[in-house]
Amino acid sequence: MDTPSSLRRALIKAAMLTPALPLLNACKTDSATANPTTPPAPSPGQPVIEPEIPPNLGVRGSHNPRGMHVSLLNDSHKSRGITWFTDQSDGKNAPAAMVQWSHIDPSWDEVDVINLVDHPLSNTIFADSTATTGVGAQTHKASLQLNKPELAIRYRVGSDEGGWSPIFTVPASAKADTNWHFVHFGDHGIGPLAQRLTAELTKPQYHHNLLLLAGDISYADGNQPVWDTWFDQNQALVSSTVTMAVPGNHESKDADPDDPFVIPLGDIALFRDYAFNNRFHQPGGVSFYGFDYNRIHFFGFSGGAFIEDGKILQEIITMEANLARAAVRRAAGMIDFIIVFQHYTVWTDQEGRGPGNASLILVQDQMMARYGVDLVICGHDHIYQRSAPMVFGQRSPLGYVQVMAGTGGQSIRGFDDEIQGWSEKEFIGVGFCRYEVSPGLIKVNYFGSKGIDTPETPHGVGSQKIEAMSVDADFELIDSFEVRKRQPKLAKSFLKPARSATELAKAYNWDAIIAHTNHRNKHHGHA
Template identity: 55%
Template sequence: MSTESFGNRRKFLKLGASVPVISLAAACGSENNPQLASNPNPSPTQPTETPGVGNPVTPPNVVVPASHPPRGVHAALFNDASTSRALCWFTDGLDCPATEIQWGPVPAGMSLTDAKNALANPLPNSAMASTTQTTGLENQTHKVVVNGIDPDQAFRYRVGSSESGWSEVFVIDPTPKADETWTMIHFGDHGIGELPQRLTAEIMKPQHQHDLLLLAGDLCYADGNQPIWDTWFNQNQALLATTTTMAVPGNHENKDNVAADVPLLPLKDYAFNNRFNQPGEVSFFSFDYNRVHFFGFTGGAFLEDGKILKELATLEADLAVAAVRRALGQIDFIVVFQHYTIWTDQEGRAPGNPTLIAVEDQILLRYGVDLVLCGHDHVYQRSKPMVLGQANPLGYIQVMTGTGGQSIREFEPNISAWSEKHFVGLGFSKYTISPGKIISQYFGTPPISDEDRSRVVHESLDSNFELIDEFEITPRPLRLAKSFVKPPRTETELAQAHDWPAIYAHTLARNCAHEPAAPRGFLHKYQRAYPNLMG
């Protein structure tokens, strides 16, 4: 791979794609030595004569360590998917010198070795990063948005500074053109154990090469233990630094804020918001990737920030515009992704949250959303097109892929009529998108042991990932697409149309039922006010 050229703009496979990212040391790589980061092929030390000794000796290399080596580098979309990227990384301590990104294209014919050699092939552009303290730690988070990327060439970059130390040079494939086929991977509920790293290694294999990665919440399970975030980013840097990644928070991210015991106050220091560089409000946002429009949001996972009504109003306004654009032929599909499932058959989790589901489901139907991608429940389950849990060709298909490796769960004995396919094990969903078509595939490996699938089942580490499920969707007919063009309701109108105290109460009850550490005082307050709702 080191001699492969970049003559073909879509031929390049991600750096390190054939190497499992199990080792923290390997994930950090040459970041700890700015000289090695700048020159990955340094000349060997020449032998020197030592006075009084007849034979030449080789003195040891003297390495000046980087003062603040960048780590946990990851890339996301921010503005135009073809010409911009948002980068984020971390350094230890609160005294890191100012850092930047150096970047440029990978010209046709440049080898991988040359692309990674910033000393011999300097990166022509730079931009300074903003710096804030990392949530809950005496470390720093660095963010920068790069615009003006050449859409026809791979994007190579490194982050840091000559004073703090440089990361290695990473390469991201160019965004495919609108008339080209591209691929996307989606899963949630990852973690830092053996199974999550097995999954990461699998999706980095050449046969699963992908252009976009969607993470459906519950990423590292720090649960307030902030250094676990660093472990997760370090373990997955080889993937996240070379793959355009968008993430939404889950209920375990809700535990990672500095005031989790103060319900319904605007908490501005969520670790998730600090550690990701995404558009909008970081935890809810929208973007286009070619002819697919995406909206990602918390689905109530961050209920205590008091923004769930604002999120749903933003969802409605965004989908209203997307429905118009689809009717005009500007996009083919509308996709919503979130952590919480809307409907589920995981054991002990159904029904989910009827009051919030009723509001969200109605919005999804109103504007004809095509796919809802989620996680949360540690199983795979794909629905038929449905509305309010009933099969309906006008509805959306939910793809629940909570099989990122944190644990393996079971299903209820009786599977609902809306369910099309379900699977217990470790795996991920892969989507191949071309103009007018999405082919969805689920690759998984089942646990060998049936004794307790809720625990980590290490036997599955030796199993091959196989194709478990596959389906295809095409754009809605024009006449039907036009029927979904409707004016959006305002936040005030939505507030007046629903019993929001009850929705807050029931959503928090769901969150508390799934996470015992959630704030119980607030729950008890609404249990008294809405005893029938709380059951």
């Protein structure tokens, strides 16, 4: 029979294993100010258990943290970005916001992890705080360098006066010689389908070390509080999983119109304060960036989503140099794969969407063929479609596989009548892609819930009808495929010098790229 102590630990453990429930807080000095909760009434005959440790809801204060999420900044093992929000836009009289954190000793149990008396959070990092784009709040970003990257961390954010978040844990990054997982999807939103996907993804069988959000994330479209709803809905997922994001066309609608840095330029304006850049904490603080996770190099490409920031040419030049360097490192055996991670599709069969931005696709396809990109993972079109290895839209073993998973739940769309020759799999519904990485091999599984036609929404009569489809079916395995690392001789064939800005300027029609990107952004604004 359980003793009260072991029973208490069992209850704590049960609470910790249930994502919807808050962790328990062992900080007894905090208990007097902890947010009160009303426990459920015991059933007749059920013993009343007086917990010795109050629920880990954090500590209420004057500026309560919300929207906690974790990212990586440079080294995927040693760096962590922690971001959160507090209400009050100007920060006047606000206490300095900070992260308290420590590594987790592997010998600790779940109670030790949240015990602040015997195991204090020994490190404090102060955050950089700025006004959150378009709402009366502040965004806080802290940068952590982990001295024992092989160990998980635990953290809380806030301050004594402002209030503390619950304690969250973040596992150590997976080791390169083990199997590890990442998940990708785009086009999420805050509606019932999006929440269904989030709930599915938090199930233990989909454990993943890294989450990649392929743009069109909240669909705030300038209604900035929607971002807060998105972070509230997804906090259980992104507060404990390293999450990286790229912007989509819906993030392009999120610049603050009152931004004092707006520079009118003809019929466009250079917006600098995009909510996306404000709310995510990523390498270099920009919407495009490269990083390694073990033996994969990722390049996050905005694809011109923020054409109005005037950085598209800089971004393409950056991508050229980044992919050229990655190809060298792959040929030298330092990495196995090069993955481009972006919102926009390169090729698509979504109904009425192809062809896309021809000028930019030409630049990108030539660049990816030049350096032998292995995978392009994207969203934008609200379908799942996976290609065979392809070059310039034609099947080729030398090319990349495009995985389009714009099936985060914002809406569900259909396909053109004719499917192009590069396509290997098409699916209509909601779902996400999970990648199992081992040395030299990526096994990919797409899990989805099929869209179901209703009398009001018959499939095939137009995308507006399809948009209203619902998903009631369980998630199931829809597609599986593998990507193997390129043989050394082939990897060496992609060793090419990075073209300079001058060479790129000569090779492509930049005016056309900008004009077509503006046109695409305008006409793809709905998806």
